[in-house]
Structure formats: C-alpha cells, structure tokens
Amino acid sequence: MEIHNGWDSLIIQNEQIRNITGLLGNYNGDPEDDLTTQDGHIISRNSTARDIHVDFGLTWRVRRQHSLFTYPIGKNYSTFQNEAFTPMFPDPAQTFTPEARNICGDDEFCLYDYHTTGRADIAGATRAATQTFKSIQIQAEPVLNIQIHCNMLRVKLIVE
Incomplete structure (x- = not known):
C-alpha cells in the first residue's frame, strides 16, 4: 500500500489481478462467476436479491476473529455488526x-x-x-474513450 497526496493506493501487478475476488466480483472478464462466495461456490446472476444476500453477500461478512479494525474506547466489533439484520427484499x-x-x-x-x-x-x-x-x-455523450494498456493497475481507495 502506498500513500500519494493523501490517497491510499493499492498497486496490483497484472499477474495478480486474476486472484482478486470479493463483493465486487472479480477481474477475469466473465460476469457469470462474479457472484463467487468466499468458499468458491458460484451463485447464479439470475438469483433473487434475497438469495444473493444470503448465499453470496453474507459469506463475505468480516467475522470478529478476522477483523483488522481497531475501535475507539467503548466500541467493539459488535457495535458495528448486527448479524440479525435482514434487509427488505423486492418481491x-x-x-x-x-x-x-x-x-x-x-x-x-x-x-x-x-x-x-x-x-x-x-x-x-x-x-x-x-x-x-x-x-x-x-x-x-462520451467525452473521451481511451484504452490504456500497462503493466500495473492502480486502484484508489477513498478513506473517510
């Protein structure tokens, strides 16, 4: 991780890009496997919102034992997690x-x-x-359409 002008930047080598997966999918160019659970199961893109939430999204929830977050005095993991919460889903x-x-x-x-x-x-x-x-x-209308080919992909993470 690098810091440039107050921005955190994660630099990923091209050969590493195919190893990235998570809530935002992956970068292999195949949208059919973007809903891959943390344990490697692929959920159909045609699944209901409820099924995607339960069978895909919840597999990526950060568990207490794996959390890298630090908390202010009086706060802890449970302060920011409501594991009983179920969103409303369109029917x-x-x-x-x-x-x-x-x-x-x-x-x-x-x-x-x-x-x-x-x-x-x-x-x-x-x-x-x-x-x-x-x-x-x-x-x-598109103002500019540029294709860039480079050895590295730079992803900016906004930290508030």
Whole structure:
C-alpha cells in the first residue's frame, strides 16, 4: 500500500489481478462467476436479491476473529455488526395499489420505496430522481474513450 497526496493506493501487478475476488466480483472478464462466495461456490446472476444476500453477500461478512479494525474506547466489533439484520427484499410477485402504480408506473425503484416506506412523497422523489438520471444518460455523450494498456493497475481507495 502506498500513500500519494493523501490517497491510499493499492498497486496490483497484472499477474495478480486474476486472484482478486470479493463483493465486487472479480477481474477475469466473465460476469457469470462474479457472484463467487468466499468458499468458491458460484451463485447464479439470475438469483433473487434475497438469495444473493444470503448465499453470496453474507459469506463475505468480516467475522470478529478476522477483523483488522481497531475501535475507539467503548466500541467493539459488535457495535458495528448486527448479524440479525435482514434487509427488505423486492418481491417479484408483489402487487401494488393503484396509487403506487399512478405515482411510479413501472419504475421498480419508486415501487420499492413506496412499498417499503408507504409514503407517496418518497416514492415520488425516487421517481423524479430516476427520470432525471435516465434523461442525463440519454443526453450524455462520451467525452473521451481511451484504452490504456500497462503493466500495473492502480486502484484508489477513498478513506473517510
């Protein structure tokens, strides 16, 4: 690890890049194995969000005995871990009220927020943000497309 201008940089040699795997997938160019569990099992990309969370994501949870973190006085591993927490997952069979459909149309993010919070104002804000994002995507043109080939890949880690 190196520090450059206040940034932590992790420098990985090309021959090491194929050994990287984790929550963000791997770098072998095959998206079919990006959901590889910590013990090497591959989870299908077509799995439900619940299955991906349980069968993939939780395998990468940092366990107390493997944690490299240090904690301030009065805090410990358990302060920052809630192993009983289960997020809400979208239900593909979920039916939505006419009000939800009127606000959201087919916007899955809006429908999720409406279902999760029960609040039309939050769903409406999500719908507006999604529409703005899609509009920007449509209007945006690549400014520059450069391919770089080098012996090293530099990854910047932002530490807050």
